[in-house]
Amino acid sequence: MSSQYRKAGKKEKGRILDEVVSLTGYNRWYAVELLGGDGRVIHVGRRVRLVGDLRKRTKRGRQRFYGAAVLEGLRRIWAIMDCICGKRLVAILPEVIPILERHQEIVLDEDTREKLRLISAATIDRLLAPERKKYELRGRSGTKPGTLLKHQIPIRTFADWDEKQVGFMEMDLVGHDGGDGSGDFCQTLDMTDVASGWTETEAVANKAQVWVFEALQSIRSRLPFTLLGIDSDNGGEFINSHLLRFCKQERITFTRGRAGKKNDGCFVEQKNYSVVRRAVGYARYDSPAQxxxxxxxxxHLRLYTNYFQPVMKLISKEREGAKVRKKYDQPKTPYRRLLEMPELSPKMRRHLRSEYESLNPAQLKRDIGLLQERLVKTAARRRRTSISTTIHQQTGNEARPV
Known part of the structure; x- marks a missing residue:
């Protein structure tokens, strides 16, 4: 529009200028400069002809204050300091630079050292933004949303949960994909009682509703208390008409957490790591033998964990400015916590005491260790077989004539 603007009269220029300002949002005087300068030809003497082109930009006239040497030193220190944020790094730079230089971890000239002493937290974050982006971790979730049936299942948050009555359990699935989400692989149904911390786990072949439902019934049959309620995430393996109908028939309260709010299932999420992951790790398990x-x-783990592993429960949390004070109760095993529950029947108390007296925690630990070794060996063997098959297929394809 610049050529039209320069050829137009005063009123037409005003109309074009109004249109440009409304389209771009530019300041009016800046728009005048753009329309009047772009494409304008200026003759300087007889041989020099200048044509205005606003698409071409001139290079910076001055050098960067924080040059390549500063950036390289900053990257090195940042990596050594575990890639902390700029606000934390700028506070430790005066202290850590002399230490690193004394141990010959970094070599800085006087100018670079002085600039690192003057650098701000915002500048650190800006300079290191490309490096930080390289190391961003992207989490993977195996939870696929259920159907519209989830609108029939009420949402609750962890703050609304009554943790004083035994029988209300949170449940979740832990996937054993080993970093490869393709195909079917084993899943662990993890159920944790909020009041006592009693935890039950059972592995299933995949996330199919039928296997998850069978595992839920199996866990229910061996619970030392009556199952009064279950709480799950929004995965389709839980949010389905079959489970909802079962809970209505058995008068079991069925609730779900909010989508994307893992803290709604904080009790079972803790057990996902402390019980499941610590016991079986992160390898891929996908065979019937596994x-x-x-x-x-x-x-063996349910006996070892529930009878001999004390847990602490949060009593209160108080905030004093930026400081949070947490108070926990005395550590007790889920077994001891259950015995303190008044709603536990005398028959079940006798059963728990009898089972407790028959257990040897050292033997349980040895049995768990042996099973863990066998599980790890099967995972390593299947991984070697998979790699060998892949290499054989690749070499066979390369040798095949075209």
């Missing part, structure tokens, strides 16, 4: 090993391991 499924049997997982459930054999969980059979």
């Amino acid at each position: 499924l049997r090993l997982l459930n054999d391991l969980y059979g």
Whole structure:
């Protein structure tokens, strides 16, 4: 529009200028400069002809204050300091630079050292933004949303949960994909009682509703208390008409957490790591033999965890400015917490005491260790077989004539 603007009269220029300002949002005087300068030809002497082109920009006239040497030193220190943020790094720079230089971890000239002493937290974050982006971790979730049936299941948050009555359990699935989400692989159904911390786990072949439902019934049959309520995430393996109908028939309260709010299931999320991941790790388990090993391991683990592993429960949390004070109760095993529950029947108390007296925690630990070794060996063997098959296929394809 610049050529039209320069050829137009005063009123037409005003109309074009109004249109440009409304389209771009530019300041009116800046728009005048753009329309009047772009494409304008200026003759300087007889041989020099200048044509205005606003698409071409001139280079910076001055050098960067924080040059390549500063950026390289900053990157090195940032990596050594575990890639902390700018506000934390700028506070430790005066202290850590002499230490690193004394141990010959970095070599800085006087100018670079002085600039690192003057650098601000915002500048650190700006300079390191490309490096930080390289190391961003992107989490993977195996939870696929359920159907519209979830609108029939009420939402609750962890603050609304009554943790004083035994029988209300949170449940979740832990996937054993080993970093490869393709195909079917084993899943662990993890259920944790909010009041006592009693935890039950059972492995299933995949996330199919039928296997999850069977595992839920199996866990329910061996619970030392009556199952009064279950709370899950929004995955389709839980949010389905079959489970909802079962809970209505058995008069079991069925609730769900909010989508994307893992803290709504904070009790079971803690057990996902402290019980499941610490016991079986992060390898891929996808064979029937591995499924049997997982459930054999969980059979010993439930006794070891519930009878001999004390847990602490948060009593209160108070905020004093930026400081948060947390108070916990005395550590007790889920077994001891259950015995303190008044709603536990005398028959079940006798059963728990009898089972407790028959257990040897040292033997349980040895049995768990043996099963863990077998599980790890099967995972390593299947991984080697998979790699060998892949290499064989690739070499066979390369050798095949075209």
